Amino acid sequence: MADYKNFDEMFGTGEKHREPYRDYHQWLESQDAAWLHRKSDEAETVFRRIGITFSVYGEEEASERLIPFDVVPRIISSREWSRLVRGIRQRVQAMNAFLYDVYHRQEIFRAGRIPIELIAENDAFLPQMIGVSPPGNVYTHVVGVDIVRTGENEFHVLEDNARTPSGVSYMLENREIMLQMFPELFAQINVQAVGNYPKNLRRSLGNCVPRSCKGQPVIAVLTPGIYNSAYFEHAFLAGQMGAELVEGHDLRVVDGRVAMRTTQGYAPIDVIYRRVDDGYLDPLNFNPQSLLGVPGIFDVYRAGGVTIANAPGTGIADDKAVYSYMPEIIEFYTGEKALLNNVQTWRCSEPDALRYVLDHLSELVVKEVHGSGGYGMLVGPTASHEELVAFRNKLEASPGKYIAQPTLSLSTTPILTKNGLDPRHVDLRVFVLVSPEEIRMTPGGLTRVALNKGSLVVNSSQGGGTKDTWVLEE
Amino acid sequence: MLGKTADGLFWMFRYLERNENTARLLDAGFRIALTRAADAENEWASVLTTVGVKQAFQEKYERMETAHVIDFLLRDPSNPSSVMSMIQSARDNARLLRTALTRELWSATNECWLTLRELMARPVRERELPFVLSTIQQQNALLGGTLHGTMxxxxxxxxxxxxxxxxxxxxxxxxxxxxxxxxxxxxxxxxxxxxxxxxxxxxxxxxxxxxxxxxxxxxxxxxxxxxxxxxxxxxxxxxxxxxxxxxxxxxxxxxxxxxxxxxxxxxxxxxxxxxxxxxxxxxxxxxxxxxxxxxxxxxxxxxxxxxxxxxxx
Incomplete structure (x- = not known):
């Protein structure tokens, strides 16, 4: 029997399986291990054949890699899910209200609830967006909220992704592969479907059209191109939505609209679901070196000629320094206490916090305020003496660039290994669609799993894999 | 439809057609090389001319040896008209225009690339050539069938x-x-x-x-x-x-x-x-x-x- 030290999604803290896993566990017990391994290999072959890969920078040979997939699902009960839904909806609603406020009257700063320095010294704040109201006042059309669990009833938001969150194609393909590999499971267990996501994304984007849109909205997915690590996902979503997949050089501003070069001339676009960063959107208005964007697109946007999703400047809402104020932000805009907890966070810009962090460095996780993808991060308990010293120097030199959090005992879920089931740490990215009509979450998400025993880093660039995520029907 | 997509499709299918043709010419040339050794050099020269790579071949090799011609036409990455280069280019294009292809056609293209890449990972010996050529033909037939059956x-x-x-x-x-x-x-x-x-x-x-x-x-x-x-x-x-x-x-x-x-x-x-x-x-x-x-x-x-x-x- 494997050793379950942390809260485990399948076994809790004991030997017996938890209720949401009842039917699955019973099924699993009656399966032959060799057959499961064969299925696991089969799944990998299918992933390779359909080319579900991500690109890795600087690795000439293996520039297209598969994200390892584990066949044991992560299962969430409908009760747990409703609780998450309420908390996430509240959070995302507050996030959009915050963004509107930041780029308009800035009430929250005037009220002294959070310090103005938070945006004044923040690169993610786009002064060009001041006074601009996006169609339907929706800023974050797509949000990925990263949830971690530390106990039966303890869920925390680890991170918000309000710029161009990725991973949703893995959620969809993981389910697809599970349906292919284990059809009988889905006949026995009522798992909520995730397959409507592309349709809902299309509808959600279609509800945020600009004033200039007449008739059925034309939607395009803007990708940085084939070398981007998430290119597969961009193509996948465009294909599933029946939208065009465009790059900057396919687009041009024609008669005050953003238009794409088609076989019949230039055709205007109403909504651009962009998967390029703010800085690369428009070389005239932002980074002048960028070849990825479209000159003048931002002027069209400001004049109401196109919707850009997510809106430029949303990065100010998912910055790690702003994250630490999310409880205040939620309370300020919704008048309610946050339903979902943040992870306790020390802002190293504050002298008391910095002192605490320096004194407890070997127990904490320290992150760059503007970092992502698990890079530039210190995991105190597993760091070497040299790494600790180096990080201490960095912290003392520019404390404002860092936040620190306790090393969480993330929940585990068993994975299939050569020696049978073995627990590994997981997190969960929930995908949220926002339109003026509703805030909608797909029942499921992307469970990322740290495949190295004991590791807490789930990023695919650093030894992470994925699992199918089941939300059970009531 | 995007101009870029039309371009990608047009060339994807040119590449696919060309790889099949190169394989077919190789097959015809190999038959001569096997049955009439004295004519082999001439036949290989005309095959290379037909594919448009005779000069490139001669820059690399002194003589028209069968093994070299096979390698050059099948899998040499420096030859943009080799079967493998064509399959690679076709698959690169297919990645770019995935949204325009059916899932089946994309998978068939990707699988063709995976299969042939593995098959041609090392130089193909003469006695393996018939099998390799028939696999190329089969993969191309699968692609053609999938195009007709799903698009x-x-x-x-x-x-x-x-x-x-x-x-x-x-x-x-x-x-x-x-x-x-x-x-x-x-x-x-x-x-x-x-x-x-x-x-x-x-x-x-x-x-x-x-x-x-x-x-x-x-x-x-x-x-x-x-x-x-x-x-x-x-x-x-x-x-x-x-x-x-x-x-x-x-x-x-x-x-x-x-x-x-x-x-x-x-x-x-x-x-x-x-x-x-x-x-x-x-x-x-x-x-x-x-x-x-x-x-x-x-x-x-x-x-x-x-x-x-x-x-x-």
């Missing part, structure tokens, strides 16, 4: 087919260009056994041996071969057949878009030249000139299609 008959299909037939016409006319001297009426008087083998090789290099013999009851004559490869509308690799398909697809696009582009006129002019005269007329006014004109016009049509449908910015 909508719309503009996407039209651009794919334009690429296929423009490339196929180019390939057939290149074979004619290299071997035309064997097809001149005067040659039939010679009637030596060498010519017979050469004629069979020509038929083999367009997968038409059986069809030809069925049609002509085993009577192999250069005039009939020339007619078969150029003007016979039933023969799927003849110039006339390719152009009937090119005109068909341009007709669909013109209807679909409500605009008749100038590439349409160009294609019709070439097609008329393949339907309004007999093979004897062509011999009379000069086979070589006819072939040269065709090569020029076929290339010009490709450029005009790219321009008319805004493949580039």
């Amino acid at each position: 909508m008959r719309n503009e996407i299909f039209n651009f794919a087919r334009l690429g296929t037939f423009l490339e196929r016409a180019d390939n057939t006319v290149r074979i004619l260009d290299v071997k035309y001297y064997l097809l001149l009426p005067s040659v039939s008087l010679v009637g030596s056994s060498l010519d017979n083998v050469q004629w069979e090789t020509i038929l083999r290099s367009v997968s038409a041996q059986r069809s030809y013999h069925r049609l002509h009851k085993g009577d192999v004559r250069p005039r009939e071969i020339a007619n078969f490869l150029m003007l016979d509308l039933r023969m799927p690799r003849s110039l006339a057949f390719c152009y009937s398909k090119i005109v068909d697809n341009l007709t669909h696009l013109a209807k679909d878009y409500g605009v008749r582009q100038s590439c349409f006129d160009q294609a019709e002019t070439v097609f008329a030249r393949l339907t309004d005269r007999s093979i004897d007329d062509i011999f009379e006014s000069g086979l070589h000139e006819f072939i040269q004109d065709f090569i020029r016009d076929n290339n010009a049509l490709g450029r005009q299609i790219e321009k008319d449908y805004r493949f580039y910015g």
Whole structure:
């Protein structure tokens, strides 16, 4: 029997399986291990054949890699899910209200609830967006909220992704592969479907059209191109939505609209679901070196000629320094206490916090305020003496660039290994669609799993894999 | 549809057609190398000329050794017309335009690439060549079948087919260009056994041996071969057949878009030249000139299609 030290999604803290896993566990017990391994290999072959890969920078040979997939699902009960839904909806609603406020009257700063320095010294704040109201006042059309669990009833938001969150194609393909590999499971267990996501994304984007849109909205997915690590996902979503997949050089501003070069001339676009960063959107208005964007697109946007999703400047809402104020932000805009907890966070810009962090460095996780993808991060308990010293120097030199959090005992879920089931740490990215009509979450998400025993880093660039995520029907 | 997508489709299917043709020429050349060792060097030289890579080959190798030709044509990454380079390019294009392809067609393309890449990871020995060539043929057949069985008959299909037939016409006319001297009426008087083998090789290099013999009851004559490869509308690799398909697809696009582009006129002019005269007329006014004109016009049509449908910015 494997050793379950942390809260485990399948076994809790004991030997017996938890209720949401009842039917699955019973099924699993009656399966032959060799057959499961064969299925696991089969799944990998299918992933390779359909080319579900991500690109890795600087690795000439293996520039297209598969994200390892584990066949044991992560299962969430409908009760747990409703609780998450309420908390996430509240959070995302507050996030959009915050963004509107930041780029308009800035009430929250005037009220002294959070310090103005938070945006004044923040690169993610786009002064060009001041006074601009996006169609339907929706800023974050797509949000990925990263949830971690530390106990039966303890869920925390680890991170918000309000710029161009990725991973949703893995959620969809993981389910697809599970349906292919284990059809009988889905006949026995009522798992909520995730397959409507592309349709809902299309509808959600279609509800945020600009004033200039007449008739059925034309939607395009803007990708940085084939070398981007998430290119597969961009193509996948465009294909599933029946939208065009465009790059900057396919687009041009024609008669005050953003238009794409088609076989019949230039055709205007109403909504651009962009998967390029703010800085690369428009070389005239932002980074002048960028070849990825479209000159003048931002002027069209400001004049109401196109919707850009997510809106430029949303990065100010998912910055790690702003994250630490999310409880205040939620309370300020919704008048309610946050339903979902943040992870306790020390802002190293504050002298008391910095002192605490320096004194407890070997127990904490320290992150760059503007970092992502698990890079530039210190995991105190597993760091070497040299790494600790180096990080201490960095912290003392520019404390404002860092936040620190306790090393969480993330929940585990068993994975299939050569020696049978073995627990590994997981997190969960929930995908949220926002339109003026509703805030909608797909029942499921992307469970990322740290495949190295004991590791807490789930990023695919650093030894992470994925699992199918089941939300059970009531 | 994006101009870029039309471009990607057009070239994806040109690459796919070309890899298949290269494999077929390799197969025909290998047959000569096996059965008539003395003619091998000449045959390899003409195969390399047909593929358009003779000079590149000679820069790399001193002699036309069979093993080197096989490697160069099958898997040499420095040869952009090698089978593997073509499959790689086709698959790169397919990645770029995944949204325009059915899931099945994308998977077939990706699988073709994975299978052939593994098969050609190391140099292919002569005794493995037949198996490798038949696998290439099978993979291409799977792709063709998937295209026909799953893709909508719309503009996407039209651009794919334009690429296929423009490339196929180019390939057939290149074979004619290299071997035309064997097809001149005067040659039939010679009637030596060498010519017979050469004629069979020509038929083999367009997968038409059986069809030809069925049609002509085993009577192999250069005039009939020339007619078969150029003007016979039933023969799927003849110039006339390719152009009937090119005109068909341009007709669909013109209807679909409500605009008749100038590439349409160009294609019709070439097609008329393949339907309004007999093979004897062509011999009379000069086979070589006819072939040269065709090569020029076929290339010009490709450029005009790219321009008319805004493949580039």
